[in-house]
Amino acid sequence: MTFSPLAAFGVALAAMATPAAVLAQTDTSAPVEAPAALFTLDTPIEALMADDRAKAVLAKHLGPVDQHPAYEQFKTLSLRVLAPYSQGMISDETLVKIEADLTAIK
Template structure:
C-alpha cells in the first residue's frame, strides 16, 4: 500500500496535464510574429533582413561596431543613453516608424 499515494499523485498529474497536451495539439493557426520596435533587441533586428535594412538606413554598420558583442542584447531604446547623442529620440521615432511598417 506504499505505492497508493504515488499512484494517486501520478493520476492527478496526468489529469492536470492532459488538457494542456490537448491544447498543444490543437490545429489552431499560430499567432502572427510580434512586430519589431525600438524595444526589440538589436541582435534580433540584425537577424531579420527587413529590420536590418531599417538599421542600415539610419545606423549603417551598427552590427560591425567594435562593441557590438557588448550591446547586441540591448534594444535601441536602451542603447540610446550610451550613444553620446547619436541615437536621439527623433531618430528612435523614425526607426520605430519604419520598423512598424514591416509586415
C-alpha cells in the same frame, strides 16, 4: 495540512493535459486585436540584425550597426536601452523614425 511540491507538480501537469475541447470552449466574443508589430524599439539589436528587413532599417538610420567596434557588447540590448548610452548618436527623433519603419515590417 502541509503542501507537497509533488502535489503542485501534479496539479500543473493536469492543467497542461486539459483536453483541447475544454480549452476551445472559452469565450470568443472578445474583439480580436491586431497582431503586435514584428519588431519594436524593445527588440534586441541582434534579433533586428538577424532579419534582413530590420537590418536595412537600422542601416538606413544608423549605418552598419554590426560593424561597430562595440557591437558584441551592446547587441543584446534594445535600441531603447542603448540610446541613452549612445552619446547622442541615437536621438529621440531617430528612434521615432526607426520605430515607424520597424512597425511597417510585416
